[in-house]
Amino acid sequence: MNYLLDLQSFLPGIIVAVAGLAAIMLEAFKKSANTSFSVTIGGIAVALLFAIQSLYGEAGTAFSGMIVYGGVGAFGSVVVLLGALFCVTISREYLRDLDLHNGEVYGMILFSTTGMLGLAVSNDLITLFISLETMSICLYVLAGLMKNEKIGAESALKYFLLGAFSTGFLLYGIALIYGATAATNLTEIAAAAQPTFLFLCGTGLLFVGLFFKVAAVPFHMWTPDVYQGTPTTITAFMATAAKSATFVAFVLVLTRMLPSSEIGDWQSVLQVVAILTMIVGNLIALAQDNVKRMLAYSSIAHAGYLMVGLAAGNEAGYAGVLYYLFAYTIMNAGAFGVIAYYERNHGLDFTEIDSYAGLGFKVPVMGVMLSVFLFSLAGIPPMVGFIGKYYVFAAAVQAGLIPLAIIGVLASAASVYYYLRVMVYLYFKEAHKEYSLKTPGFLFKWTLILLAVLTVYYGVEPVLPTSSLMELISSYYTV
């Protein structure tokens, strides 16, 4: 039966959604957040297995062309589920310390993940819109988790208002595109598109909506406040999984809806946004004294690097973006995880960089891991972050965008300053007063160690994933 095949092609999303329902029902009836936690871990793990399996299966479209399966969509699903899994495993201890540990948090994370999975496989603007909203509405709630803190309320309200505003742009863009082409399916739009005024306006508005969600520069103002006011492990979830899902949707829109440059010169738009995002993100990050805000601006800068890959607009560029998303998910989840570890000992004020003085020697394994993740984010060679940046910039050079690649490399060199600054505080400053740090729990510690190992492993052994990635991309073009 065709219907069942359709459902099977979106199996990871269905599993995650059912796990989400189970998580909130368990909370309501058993009042045990730990049970919800186990269900969440189990649901995401099973969904991850199915997503990995579909990575090696054939690619195609399902639900009358509303979604794609296999290929890029499957890779995006894997990255999203990895991000969700790591953030959930480090969340339990952290949220317990903040007194925020309840089953609804996991329910929200899972519903949001469902939206992200839909976003990563959307082949239709309606699917894209619905998934984006499912993801965002849950994220607005998660952003306001610290509801007794002013900073948490600010974060949620700011995210909600600006997010709703940007959704308006996105929806209006979809409406105009429908007006110009009488289609919402990405491939049908590509077939019917003419570079008319209406179509260009619509696509521009669609891009504005997506730029907002990935925090590209003229639309980035919400990022630092939201990231700062959200519980740190949830911030990791927003910065990795949500960003990855939106970028995969962006890749789908660019490759399927705008395959030729005859319907608008969107690569130049992306180039300008990429340059702005890299420069502004990195420059403002230099001046940050709060580690969470610094990582927020660094995530803006990373959106800029990813945009370089999109601007290149060739297979190498898209493959580079996908690999970068994987790398970024691993290293950023790790960096936020260590910050969450330091923070949960002494509360929110503990994210100021002054309080990091001399911390590196306290719990050596945590200090070393934070250094590994920050080196990787800075793009220092034996880590995965370097490989990701290399692919993206190499693709830009291949596409003849040498000035763009040069600006990217320079911006990335400037970023080393603020990443190393944290390490200077960790290892070369005297502590102001004596802190005692709790020992990290088993799951928390080993998740972070696994992330650090992956960061180094994929930095040393980068060839394998790329070649299979290339295969993925080309298999996807033949769909």
Added chain:
Amino acid sequence: MFEQYLPIFVLLGVAFVLALAFMALSRFLGPYRPNTVKLKPYESGMDPVGQAKDRYSIAFYLVAMEFIVFDLEVVFLYPWAVRFLDMGTGTFVAMTVFIVILFIGLIYTLKKGTLDWDMKNFKYEALKK
């Protein structure tokens, strides 16, 4: 493509001119004897007491929210109920899944006590902390 909208623009123009014309006519031909009651903005019912920004019990919002959810369910259910014999089992399964999810949501809210209006049963867990 804008030519096809021309009649609408003509209609708008005629309506605008006509409205202005009637207002001008009544101004010039009709008597004008104002007093305080006549110049007040029209409002039916009682005089307004206080502002709209007063604090309400949170229970009102929860009931309003659930009303919207099940109101929208009806919006989907009616067209489906009219056509579902022609649409086959696929839509039946889809609608069942939709209703089951909403039903789970209802059970969740009931269990959490959101429809519990008896103040004695409220758990002030958040305040105790």
